[in-house]
Amino acid sequence: xxxxxxxxxxxxxxxxxxxxxxxxxxxxxxxxxxxxxxxxxxxxxxxxxxxxxxxxxxxxxxxxxxxxxxxxxxxxxxxxxxxxxxxxxxxxxxxxxxxxxxxxxxxxxxxxxxxxxxxxxxxxxxxxxxxxxxxxxxxxxxxxxxxxxxxxxxxxxxxxxxxxxxxxxxxxxxxxxxxxxxxxxxxxxxxx
Amino acid sequence: xxxxxxxxxxxxxxxxxxxxxxxxxxxxxxxxxxxxxxxxxxxxxxxxxxxxxxxxxxxxxxxxxxxxxxxxxxxxxxxxxxxxxxxxxxxxxxxxxxxxxxxxxxxxxxxxxxxxxxxxxxxxxxxxxxxxxxxxxxxxxxxxxxxxxxxxxxxxxxxxxxxxxxxxxxxxxxxxxxxxxxxxxxxxxxxxxxxxxxxxxxxxxxxxxxxxxxxxxxxxxxxxxxxxxxxxxxxx
Numbered sequence: 001x002x003x004x005x006x007x008x009x010x011x012x013x014x015x016x017x018x019x020x021x022x023x024x025x026x027x028x029x030x031x032x033x034x035x036x037x038x039x040x041x042x043x044x045x046x047x048x049x050x051x052x053x054x055x056x057x058x059x060x061x062x063x064x065x066x067x068x069x070x071x072x073x074x075x076x077x078x079x080x081x082x083x084x085x086x087x088x089x090x091x092x093x094x095x096x097x098x099x100x101x102x103x104x105x106x107x108x109x110x111x112x113x114x115x116x117x118x119x120x121x122x123x124x125x126x127x128x129x130x131x132x133x134x135x136x137x138x139x140x141x142x143x144x145x146x147x148x149x150x151x152x153x154x155x156x157x158x159x160x161x162x163x164x165x166x167x168x169x170x171x172x173x174x175x176x177x178x179x180x181x182x183x184x185x186x187x188x189x190x191x192x
Numbered sequence: 193x194x195x196x197x198x199x200x201x202x203x204x205x206x207x208x209x210x211x212x213x214x215x216x217x218x219x220x221x222x223x224x225x226x227x228x229x230x231x232x233x234x235x236x237x238x239x240x241x242x243x244x245x246x247x248x249x250x251x252x253x254x255x256x257x258x259x260x261x262x263x264x265x266x267x268x269x270x271x272x273x274x275x276x277x278x279x280x281x282x283x284x285x286x287x288x289x290x291x292x293x294x295x296x297x298x299x300x301x302x303x304x305x306x307x308x309x310x311x312x313x314x315x316x317x318x319x320x321x322x323x324x325x326x327x328x329x330x331x332x333x334x335x336x337x338x339x340x341x342x343x344x345x346x347x348x349x350x351x352x353x354x355x356x357x358x359x360x361x362x363x364x365x366x367x368x369x370x371x372x373x374x375x376x377x378x379x380x381x382x383x384x385x386x387x388x389x390x391x392x393x394x395x396x397x398x399x400x401x402x403x404x405x406x407x408x409x410x411x412x413x414x415x416x417x418x419x420x421x422x423x424x425x426x427x428x
Binding site: 013014015016021024025027028029031032035036040043044046048049050053054060064067070071072074075077079082086093118119120121122123125126127151170173176179180182183185186190191192 | 222245249257270273278280395396408427
């Protein structure tokens with residue numbers, strides 16, 4: 001029964017479930033955050049031909065592997081949603097678990113990549129290209145970490161058959177994190 | 193269970209539960225597009241790179257947003273909400289772009305950026321040089337290289353224009369940037385070591401990684417000129 005639930009989580013003036021509306025609102029604000037950052041990067045990149053030299057030091061293959069990892073984790077996130085829709089919480093939790101593993105793998109690869117770059121002297125203060133590089137990818141990585149933690153909580157409940165609608169909500173967020181990386185990958189690694 | 197029922201009820205109006213996306217097919221398409229976006233730029237043709245890298249990114253994002261995030265089935269209200277956000281973001285970027293993209297306007301010129309780019313580009317980076325020569329403003333010929341001016345744009349931000357380690361960006365660094373006017377600095381340091389540190393960064397000789405490697409900016413000859421300029425700060 002929904003007797004103890006706050007009204008805001010159950011009513012819906014728009015006809016869209018509140019949680020889903022809320023996560024899309026978050027994403028709408030994220031669009032401006034990441035859009036502003038990437039927009040600024042693109043403008044500087046075009047205005048500064050000398051950045052090509054700095055950009056040539058990023059490791060395409062590491063970025064590529066991470067792109068594949070995130071794409072795959074998005075796939076397992078949507079499979080979790082599918083399982084939740086069928087009311088199969090255990091299955092949903094399993095796929096969320098795969099997605100969390102994808103997130104961890106992404107972070108491990110990123111740490112390896114950054115460690116090498118920092119030791120080679122390409123730090124966040126080396127020049128403006130590297131400042132953008134670490135800020136954009138770092139902000140994205142924070143989103144990956146947050147997503148993985150929330151997914152753990154959702155999976156914990158889903159495994160017990162509770163709050164299955166949350167599986168879709170965290171999934172929507174996770175796909176957004178994937179979409180941001182889809183743009184970061186060519187911007188930071190391919191356009192050299 | 194109530195959540196579930198509620199969820200499904202909502203699905204009835206927000207989503208059409210009749211949609212059966214073949215998620216695997218979408219995923220396979222994404223992977224193929226991803227492989228093309230990695231392989232395309234390898235050809236080294238500019239327009240192929242732009243299309244495969246950025247064109248495909250847009251297609252991939254579209255596939256994810258519509259099929260994985262189910263935006264396709266959301267109410268129009270939601271799409272307008274997101275569209276507003278995207279439009280505002282583009283407005284913001286468009287508003288800033290004249291200042292960032294251009295280095296001159298009707299009544300102003302960004303001299304510092306011009307000089308910075310010229311110093312950074314050195315003499316043998318074809319593409320950028322072309323752009324700059326087309327603008328007819330900056331001479332990027334080998335004869336145009338000046339160690340003093342390069343020091344002013346590259347080094348002075350931390351080491352200070354007078355080499356005393358008092359540049360504006362250096363104040364916050366730990367350790368502080370080296371002062372070339374300090375006799376103690378020159379104990380055990382010679383020209384070769386200065387060249388090495390400029391080229392490979394101070395970390396290469398066990399110093400601070402904050403002194404980044406700048407070798408990519410200079411030819412061997414220019415490195416020597418830079419070192420000579422740094423040596424000129426040395427007190428007698």
